Amino acid sequence: MTQPKRYLNIVSEMRDMIREQNIRPGDRIPSERELAEKLAVGRSTIREALRSLELLGLIETRRGEGTFLTDPGKHRLVELLATFILQDTKTLEDIRETMCIHETAAIQAICSSEAWKLPVWESLRERLDGHEFIREDFVRELMVLSGNRLSLKIWFLLKQYGGNPYDGEASLEEKAILKNILLAIEQQDGPTAIREFKTWSSVLIKGENA
Template identity: 85%
Template structure:
């Protein structure tokens, strides 16, 4: 089962389980281990699903207490997306294009704010030199640094249904282009940063990432 469909099944099965066990908003849901055993999937898969559901505000984790169900009305967003996404190839293309809209908007926001001058960009360049950079980490940090929590939540959810086109580590062939993107951001040159980002990300969002292998 591929990653998007596995994620959809987990969300659906968790919803059914919550209904069957009559778990109410504010009630504690089963632990990560219990969910993994009940749904017969790895704990890492459960952890990723829980993380995304928490970002969406569907569940909340209380340190030392466990994970609790939030307002069930918020589940409508997941249900709406799950009925639309992955129905056909065009739907998945739409998802990836929507991800790109949020990603380029994040770059635009960063370049027009004080975030462009943060020390984090030097850290990014150092990680690129050390060949210790995952593609997903790079894009997610852009989303976080744009300081738009709603956009981040939408992007994170879309990523789950997209097949995670940014899977894998940055290859040496990608280094120069990513370096140019980071330098353009530091210079607050949004036009150049967005142009180079689109050139880089199109290989993944269109499922053509073999050219970077």
């Protein structure tokens, strides 16, 4: 198992390193060993961070060659379609509903697997007790830990091109709900975790429509 805080911060550190070294789409990124040495963390931590980035479609691994930064231009067709399709309110509602389907399925998958044992949950709870907590970090962690690569990619595109309901920082009221979700996940209580998640989602929607 990885150290909780390092696991949550490592992706951001890797992103900064890629920017500083001017690694461009299509370029090879440093190996696991090189990243572990540069960032002073264990290779298991690096491996989990790389897996998260690959699930998001930001990097790709080529057998026998290494790991490469992906070309964002591959998503231009989706952007073009989004310009014409994602215009009316009903479509936006359908997108939010579809996102929720994937999110609640991720929660159920986590509660039905060994993922609930990972140290990331305790780290998330510590961050919720802090001053700032970004909503999207919480949901993205759920999608990654569900282990469903296709579901994660669909969610990521819906969020990116259909409006991001998780933009911004969580309020005190939201943090209390998120802690309830974490507790239910740790107890493998999928129905309660999903019910609390939907409660949180409704809070966000009310805020948007206020």
